[in-house]
Amino acid sequence: MTPEEFRQAGYAVVDWIADYWATLPERPVTSQDRPGAVAAGLPTAPPAEGEPVESVLADLDKLVAPGLTHWQHPGFFGYFPANTSGPSVLGDLVSAGLGVQGMLWATGPACTELETVMLDWLAQALDLPARFRSTGPGGGVIQDSASSATLVATLVALHRAGGGRWREVGVDRRYRVYASTEAHSSIEKAARIAGLGVDGVRLIEVDPVTRAMSPAALRAAIEADRAAGVVPALVVATVGTTSTTAIDPLPQIGPICAEHQVFLHVDAAYAGAAAICPELRFGHAGLEYADSYCFDPHKWLLTGFDCDAFWVADAAELVQALTVLPEYLRNAATESGVVIDYRDWQVPLGRRFRALKLWFVLRWYGIEGLRAHIRSGVALAARFADRVRADDRFELMASHPYSLVCFRLRGPDGPNERLLAAVNSTGRVYLTHTRVAGKHTLRLAVGAPQTTETHVDEAWELISQAAALPD
Known part of the structure; x- marks a missing residue:
């Protein structure tokens, strides 16, 4: 493909994306195809000769787009938002065009230095503690996801707890990671990858009302493990849990970690973006105790996946835990x-x-x-919660400090399960579910860039009408 051919094909691809965004409200949120439909529509062998981009785009329309769940759809209220935007797509396009491999400063100086400054910009925008800035002992880096950030935090915590010798042959010590029962499953996965196994994670009970980690239960677990000869290595506190956006109390958890010299990682994957608004920084109270912190701009900050912003208070400790320097990577800049x-x-x-x-x-x-984008999502969620609160058939199952509303029909689980299926079958909206206090609970998460009051109101009307139908 010559530069001129690329130019013409690029125009066509950008036009296709713009048309896709423009027609999203007209499409069903989820695919109406049966499993296997996309695969069945593809040739069984690759083309022997090249094809024009117009043919590829035609198949995008015919085969791929109908087989998608449309995460940017204004009626997509499932999971958490996975935003993208025009500027983000253009930035990714430039990145792909440059084809830079940024593993070392020497392999892409601008790649490294722009990232350092961007993480400092974000730290300033969120008003993070000064020690997370590159101008101090810490700094930031972009990981692919909060799951990877948790894994890195786990490895650094184990490196600290084991004095750098936690995986050496002959060093036989047991280590423990702590998180609430509402914390993300990536914590258990990180512990498995690090070699701790499922038993290496202790889940701490939560307050039955706030769904947040109990500091008293955390302290008791750490003290019991120490008495049993187990080394407490890491506490993962969550700001905005996946099920309900509960906020673990950092002002109480932090001092416990400091007292017992346990590494504290704060996972704010979804809710961290809200801290760009001064009035929504309440979840960061106590963040000065944290050894590391992360949030996902690719969830609620209009930046396409993958982009997790991860900061550490001590960059030297992080490098010591992860560095391996073979001869073929040695260079003058590194030295x-x-x-x-x-x-x-x-x-x-x-x-x-x-x-x-x-x-x-x-x-x-x-x-x-x-x-403005964050505040819009919070306001739309509050608008929906008001509808739920005003209808005696329904109940709110948790507070909604951000843009997630957890609700259900009063009574048994069955009607709620059928309600979710009925609403999602319309193709106009898409919701997901969780369990709160053991009850099947519907989740409506606002965040798609095109979502307006009209779409939230439509979601409520569909839910209200489906709830009125006989079982």
């Missing part, structure tokens, strides 16, 4: 000690130029534009 090699801040060696899409987003929207 000088004045540059960052982000390969030492993550599990993989290679890395894309992900900071570009963050740079494009921050410059296009500005902080005020991003605040």
Whole structure:
């Protein structure tokens, strides 16, 4: 493909994406195809000769788009939002076009330095503690997801708890990771990958009302493990749990971790974006105790997947835990000690130029534009919660400090399960579920860029009408 051929094909692809976004409200949110339909529509062998981009785009329309769940649809209220935006797509396009491999400063100086500054910009925008900035002992890095951030935090915590010798032959010690019963499953996966196994994670009970971790229960678990010869290594506190957006009490958890010298990682994957608004920073109270912190701009900050912002208070400790330097990666810049090699801040060696899409987003929207997006989501969720609260058939199952509303029909689970299926079958909206206090609970998460009051009101009308139908 010559530069001129690329130019023409690129125009066609950008037009296709713009048309896709423009027609999203007319499409069903979820695929209406049966399993296997997309695969059945594809040839059984690759083409022997090249094809024009027009043929590929035609098959995008015919085969791929109908087989998608449309996460950018204004009626998509499932899971948490996975935003993208025009500026983000353009930043990703430039990244792909440059094809930079940013594993070392030397392999892409601008790739590294732009990322460092972008994480400092974000830290400033969220008003994170000063020690997370690159101007101090810490700094930030882009991981692919909060799951990877948790894994890195786990490895650093174990490195600290074991004095750098936690996996050496002959060192026989047991380590423990702590998180609430509402915490993300990635914590257990990280412990498995780190070699701790399922028994290496202790889940701490939550307050029955707030659904947040009990500090008293955490202290008791840590003290019991110490008495049994187990080394408490890591506490993962969550700001905005997946089920209900509960907020673990950092002002009480932090001192317990400091007293027992346990590494504290704060997972704010979804809710961290809200802290760009000063009035929504309540979840960050006590964050000064944290050793690491992460949130996902790719969830609620108009930046396409994958982009997790991860900060540590002690960058040197992180590098010591993860660095492996073979001869073929040695270079003068690394040896000088004045540059960052982000390969030492993550599990993989290679890395894309992900900071570009963050740079494009921050410059296009500005902080005020991003605040407007967050505030809109919070207001729309509150609007929906008001509808639920005003209908005696329903009950709210948790508070809604951000843009997630958890609700259900009063009574047994069966009608709620049927309600969710009926609403999702309309193709107009898509909701997911969880369990709160053992009860089947519906989740409506606002965040898609095109969602307005009209779409939230339509969701409520569909829910209300489906609830009125006989079983």
